[in-house]
Amino acid sequence: MARIRKPIPGVDPKLLIKDAAKLMPDPMRRAFLRGGLSLGALTFLTGCDIVDGASAEKVLLRVSKFNDAVQGWMFNPNKLAPEYPESAITRPFPFNAYYPESEAPEVDGATYALEVGGRIDSKETWSLERLYALPQETQITRHICIEGWSAVGKWTGVRLSEFLKRIGADTRAPYVWFQCAEGYSTTIDMATALHPQTQLTFRFDGEILPRKYGFPMKCRMPTKLGFKNPKHIVGMHVLDKNLGGYWEDRGYNWHSGL
Numbered sequence: 001m002a003r004i005r006k007p008i009p010g011v012d013p014k015l016l017i018k019d020a021a022k023l024m025p026d027p028m029r030r031a032f033l034r035g036g037l038s039l040g041a042l043t044f045l046t047g048c049d050i051v052d053g054a055s056a057e058k059v060l061l062r063v064s065k066f067n068d069a070v071q072g073w074m075f076n077p078n079k080l081a082p083e084y085p086e087s088a089i090t091r092p093f094p095f096n097a098y099y100p101e102s103e104a105p106e107v108d109g110a111t112y113a114l115e116v117g118g119r120i121d122s123k124e125t126w127s128l129e130r131l132y133a134l135p136q137e138t139q140i141t142r143h144i145c146i147e148g149w150s151a152v153g154k155w156t157g158v159r160l161s162e163f164l165k166r167i168g169a170d171t172r173a174p175y176v177w178f179q180c181a182e183g184y185s186t187t188i189d190m191a192t193a194l195h196p197q198t199q200l201t202f203r204f205d206g207e208i209l210p211r212k213y214g215f216p217m218k219c220r221m222p223t224k225l226g227f228k229n230p231k232h233i234v235g236m237h238v239l240d241k242n243l244g245g246y247w248e249d250r251g252y253n254w255h256s257g258l
């Protein structure tokens, strides 16, 4: 028998359930959706009674915190993320952004100048030519998106730790903040910035990074969820302050993989 719930002012239960599920990483998310995540289950999981918009927000925050704990065992920052053989590469690789693919920013490689700032010694900008001359390596790793999909890709670029060394970054600073061409941004912790698999990426699957995947440069970190992997990077700052980011400001948990 279907239970009838009284309407809750300011809350669309269907949307709330969808938003909560989005905050959960796979395979947890799938398990919840399969089990028919209900408002009752959300109340139980988070210990919050959902009576209005404010309590619904609180539920989402609790799920996000819970998510932090789950990701503690999904992504361990002290370990290397698994690497895969060429045969495991997902083709075509999914595109994702907060806008459709046709609206991906068009960055001019010829005039591109990466801005670097904050606690670093050398503040001159970096042209693509100078960036491409840095020592590069290739990784085949899994990209995991909070929206419930994952895919294996092949990325080539320079270790972020190597780049930070070249610009004389003070690696005692706790954060690195990335700014992207279309206004996206994200902040990562220094431990992740120095992780050996954290890469400033110039190539995808052997080709110059296509526009949709972040031309001319993205930051690839297989120890973090997809939304912490900024595309179309135009600025990078080594900071004492956590400036958050596009999704972080909208309630996704900050670590997302730490």
Ligand SMILES: Nc1nc2c(c(=O)[nH]1)N[C@H]1C(S)=C(S)[C@@H](COP(=O)(O)O)O[C@H]1N2
Residues within 6 Å of the ligand: 093, 094, 095, 096, 097, 098, 099, 144, 145, 146, 180, 181, 182, 184, 185, 212, 213, 214, 226, 227, 228, 229, 230, 231, 232
């Ligand atoms: N600049 C920028 N970077 C971004 C995003 C974005 O919207 N803009 N979306 C993030 C999210 S949520 C994901 S899953 C990945 C998708 O990367 P892909 O298109 O290479 O699959 O990019 C991340 N980096």
Ligand SMILES: [Mo]
Residues within 6 Å of the ligand: 096, 144, 145, 146, 147, 225, 226, 227
């Ligand atoms: Mo994502």
